[in-house]
């Protein structure tokens with residue numbers, strides 16, 4: 001058990017980390033959207049597979065399992081195989097059968113003689129675990145990596161370095177692993193999204209037959225661009241609502257916050273993301289609609305916007321052996337949308 005790479009084995013002793021990890025996207029990093037694309041590759045195309053799994057399932061043992069599964073899809077045995085378990089504990093904590101971790105909370109680490117009596121032969125303390133660069137391997141492209149419009153497609157560490165958080169010593173871990181918990185919540189999580197920005201709804205004013213209002217969104221809690229990737233889309237909205245609570249046609253104003261790129265990654269279309277401290281304002285100026293009693297201010301997110309379109313296009317072009325999985329991934333990506341801010345203000349009776 002101490003030598004096993006399976007997260008469930010680590011979890012027999014490290015119960016809290018295992019419980020938290022299971023709820024995360026790191027644990028789901030080999031979901032149907034990814035596996036559905038991988039199973040359509042040739043089993044011997046290890047380099048092509050490696051281009052994806054070096055971030056999604058990085059252990060050499062996982063690469064072997066994946067190649068076997070592509071060659072003979074009929075599965076043997078019970079439970080998820082190692083490559084299906086995504087970013088497993090050992091990918092961050094084990095090298096050459098040796099275990100690494102941050103120093104204990106009191107700053108200490110096992111002495112050599114103590115190690116012999118500990119499970120998995122003890123462990124070695126490494127300061128890397130408390131450093132923001134730990135996350136960069138997968139969340140930051142190399143300087144010569146793929147870029148559009150002069151900006152790397154993944155630039156999270158550099159965005160963070162340019163923010164006040166870096167100077168204050170607030171690392172990725174401070175926000176995404178509070179109290180060392182293995183949570184990694186992000187754009188898919190309503191609580192994290194509410195912490196990401198401050199929102200101010202300027203109440204409606206009637207002026208010469210028009211309603212004027214504004215929704216102000218400031219990045220006050222995100223340690224990088226809001227959002228950092230090209231994949232989510234955040235939409236700010238203001239509209240008029242009837243007494244029955246439905247949106248009145250023709251009254252909707254929107255502002256999109258997104259780094260929008262073409263589906264084939266050939267060009268950047270727009271970039272309206274908010275750097276730390278930056279703000280966006282949606283100005284509202286519309287005539288009052290008959291029957292309107294309230295103004296609704298809303299922020300909603302489509303965390304997997306880019307992937308929804310990608311899966312649609314994969315299915316349209318024929319997703320081969322991965323078709324069933326890509327269909328499931330499309331369904332999940334559409335179901336991931338949610339509103340994380342909603343405010344209603346009464347309109348004056350006319």
Ligand code: HEC
Nearest residue numbers: 025028029055056058134135138172176184185186187188
């Ligand atoms: C070995 C590569 C790897 C490392 C190292 C890594 N991540 Fe990730 N991370 C990923 C992948 C891949 C995903 C996307 C999983 C998916 O959705 O399929 C992800 C997803 C996330 C998400 C969820 C984003 C969302 O969409 O909600 C957060 C937050 C995150 N990582 C933070 C971190 C932090 C903080 C660290 C450093 C302590 C870190 N990651 C280290 C590969 C990695």
Ligand code: HEC
Nearest residue numbers: 028029030031033034037051052055137138139229231307
């Ligand atoms: C440098 C690390 C890295 C590499 C290499 C990488 N990914 Fe990802 N991938 C991520 C991160 C981080 C996320 C989560 C953030 C996001 O949604 O963009 C992600 C998310 C995804 C998702 C959506 C979430 C899910 O699991 O359904 C898919 C699909 C995906 N990647 C496919 C691929 C494919 C296919 C390749 C190979 C061509 C690849 N990735 C290579 C880091 C990586």
Ligand code: HEC
Nearest residue numbers: 007010014017018021087088089092102129130173177180
């Ligand atoms: C994406 C990389 C990553 C993955 C996956 C990961 N960890 Fe960690 N782990 C870390 C980092 C980073 C820290 C240190 C966090 C800090 O110091 O703020 C840590 C800390 C720990 C600690 C020390 C906790 C403490 O309170 O002192 C243990 C134990 C641990 N991890 C076990 C696990 C187990 C078990 C799993 C799988 C269920 C796992 N980790 C998965 C990155 C990871």
Ligand code: HEC
Nearest residue numbers: 001002005009010013089090093100101102103104119123
């Ligand atoms: C039989 C129980 C057991 C199993 C199985 C086990 N561990 Fe441990 N692990 C421990 C104990 C006990 C310690 C020592 C804690 C200490 O020294 O403070 C430890 C220490 C660690 C640390 C260092 C914690 C720190 O403070 O930095 C990490 C990281 C870790 N284990 C990861 C793993 C991973 C990953 C696996 C699975 C591949 C695993 N462990 C399997 C019991 C176990």
Ligand code: HEC
Nearest residue numbers: 135139157160171172175186187196222223226227228229
């Ligand atoms: C001050 C707190 C804070 C710090 C520091 C921070 N983040 Fe975040 N992060 C957030 C919040 C809040 C969100 C949710 C809003 C969003 O998606 O931008 C988020 C979202 C994410 C996501 C989801 C994808 C996306 O498009 O936004 C990833 C991945 C991520 N962070 C990785 C990192 C990494 C890697 C670092 C360190 C280089 C880091 N974060 C530093 C607060 C922080």
